[in-house]
């Protein structure tokens with residue numbers, strides 16, 4: 001089972017991807033988490049992406065795609081995975097197509113959450129890239145660069161929309177029942 005979770009910043013897709021992946025027994029692959037881990041460990045890659053992430057900008061594709069390609073080639077990902085935060089641009093969709101094939105994904109779960117709730121959630125979790133300016137920038141970039149992915153995957157008939165508002169466990173149950 002190869003799934004992709006897409007949603008605006010603060011939609012809770014990381015939390016849900018972790019929980020659903022655990023239930024399905026497949027890895028949760030989050031490019032944002034991988035970058036944060038590099039920053040925390042002070043690796044060369046971490047040094048390269050720290051300022052980019054703090055501003056809420058997207059890390060250049062050559063860095064992101066290489067890291068992702070490496071991750072999905074690991075043995076634990078051979079039986080499927082949940083991608084969270086990749087692809088985020090049309091160019092990254094093409095990269096993913098090259099890695100797993102154009103028909104590689106089984107489903108694309110899109111999170112719908114009210115914008116006011118998104119901002120409140122982000123301001124309350126206090127991550128390094130959750131200041132008000134950065135949040136605004138991340139929303140703009142999401143709308144500009146990531147929203148168009150919905151059309152691409154809609155044309156492939158892969159999109160399933162989930163209501164991402166409310167309690168964490170309620171949302172997990174909604175996703176699991178959508179997956180059947």
Ligand code: ADP
Pocket residue numbers: 008009010011014031032033035052053056057058059060064084085086087088092129138
């Ligand atoms: P959120 O979903 O809340 O925006 P993520 O944890 O997915 O947060 O990502 C945090 C940051 O990591 C992004 O704002 C960006 O700087 C970087 N990042 C993560 N995934 C990608 C990607 N696929 N392409 C470029 N940058 C990315």
